[in-house]
Amino acid sequence: MQKNDAEGGDVNAAAITQQETSAEERRKQVRDEWSACLTALAETRDRSEFSRLFGYFAPRVKAYILRLGMPDATADEVTQEAMLLVWRKAHLFNAAKASASTWIFTLARNQSIDRMRRDKMPLYELPEEEPDPDHRDMGEHLVIEGRMKEAIATLPESQAQVLHLSYYEGKSHSEIADQLGIPLGSVKSRLRLAFSKLKAHWGEDA
The missing domain is CATH 1.10.1740.10 (RNA polymerase sigma factor, region 2, helix turn helix motif)
Structure with missing residues (x-):
């Protein structure tokens, strides 16, 4: 046997x-x-x-x-x-x-x-090359996505809100201003502060 x-x-x-x-x-x-x-x-x-x-x-x-x-x-x-x-x-x-x-x-x-x-977006360490998505290992990208969510969670609600609308919903600055009922300058200011804090957060983790 x-x-x-x-x-x-x-x-x-x-x-x-x-x-x-x-x-x-x-x-x-x-x-x-x-x-x-x-x-x-x-x-x-x-x-x-x-x-x-x-x-x-x-x-x-x-x-x-x-x-x-x-x-x-x-x-x-x-x-x-x-x-x-x-x-x-x-x-x-x-x-x-x-x-x-x-x-x-x-x-x-x-x-x-x-x-x-x-566009003054936060620059992370991007891979030198990207294999065909049909065959790549998703592990690294899941880690990056998780770290991104953790970083956004550290932001004040006002900054996290405009970042979410810009990054994940693809809205323009003027659309965000209209939706939230705030001046266009406030949208840009909140995004700048959010990007700055995200870069600092990722820099500390590196």
Whole structure:
């Protein structure tokens, strides 16, 4: 019986190993397919190739940007900007140095940093590259989300309120002012104070 159990364990282990190998092969095929598509776009400037890239990567790029803490409306804008850069800079892509996914998410990361600096959003330590969301480990992002909620909980209610409306509901400063019945300057002042306190909070945790 023990022998049979051992043999069964060996069979199960072999099956799991085979499944893992097959999954990795499929991931490699997907990476190679999109790298070939991006290379073709660089060479031919074929809009159909760009449409394929956009359809696949734009939702993933937006999901990545949203996890960085940007409001939905801003995430849409940054996604459009990042994908436009893919069109404009496709000739710079080198499949020998990086996969299409890594290259595109690096563009998105850089666009996100530029927008965060321009809008005076708190800058956290962003990953150098973002793997395909279909295969990534969510653990790190759950930790970041949890820390973000903890940090917001330390803010005065007035600051937490405007931050929530701006970050999580994607409302403009004027929309927040109208909703809360406060001057536009008060909205901007509360957001500046909130961002400053969040940066200080994260700096102490680092």
